Amino acid sequence: MARKIPQLNTGSMADISFLLLTFFLLTSSINTDMGITRRLPPPLDPSVKPPEIKQRNIFTVLINQNNKLLVENRPSDLSLLKTQTKEFLTNPGNHPDLPEMETKSIPYLGDLYLPKNAVISLKNDRGTSYEMYVQVQNELTKAINELRDELSMEKFGVKFGQLTNEDYIEAVKNAIPITISEAEPENVGGK
């Protein structure tokens, strides 16, 4: 008669795995690393003069230490910023105060009516809160993203985020670049 091997007691296995589970739950975090990606400009060379840009091609956004906005020298609000940015970047009525437009020919997209060299200039005070700054960046990004979406919708029938062809993505990025220039910080309101 073959000897019977006693069965392994697995009753405490669940306890052990529970212990491991709690350990991992405590030491780890569900990390959602998300954010607004930006590219910083290289440091300025003091001997090289910055290129002159016409006033009409610059969209100035100032944030003061009380988190108030001044857009194109007029007080503004966060809720209006996106519309103003889009208006600036498209210049629908060919207004002389808005940037110079030209017809650019971009591969895959054909001829487009785009601003020549429009720049969004963002300047903040040292006292501005970071939350406000991120929200302004967010609104500016939203304006650009919406323009890209519209262009992509018109040309390819899908939103920019759903484009899969690398060439198309590059083409749309070229047509509507992120041109946010951040001025050297200034200490306006003290502190």
Added chain:
Amino acid sequence: MARFKKKGSKELPGINTGSMSDIIFMFLFFFMVITTIRETTLFIRVRVPQATEVQKLEKKSLVSFIYIGAPLQKKMGTESRIQLNDQYATVADIQEFITKEREARDEADRKLLTTSMKIDKETRMGIVSDVKQELRKIGAFKINYSAAKGKAVKK
């Protein structure tokens, strides 16, 4: 009709717990896959602002973190401080930190290194600007303002 007489005792059979450990292990693996182990203990309070146009950070291994916020401990004051790895730092330490982060990566990956700035929403922009200037000097141009996805609060 004694044929259908119940046999055995009336006691309820014990619930079979043999597969319980399998289920728990499944949970364990699930959590191990979706989470990451916390690398740094924060001494400062970081509640990132909310934004709608956030993008996911690709390639976790190519990201270095800079934390800015007010210290958790009251005795350290309420002024915003910078934390790099596991210690408080000043603006002057940023360049050295980035150099070390670069040396820890492969040569080919160095230019892909992104700096993620996890900054408390109540921080003033002064210190953030200083950090950005340092990053520009050392040539770490790719930055990411860490933000949570959600509806931005209108003030």
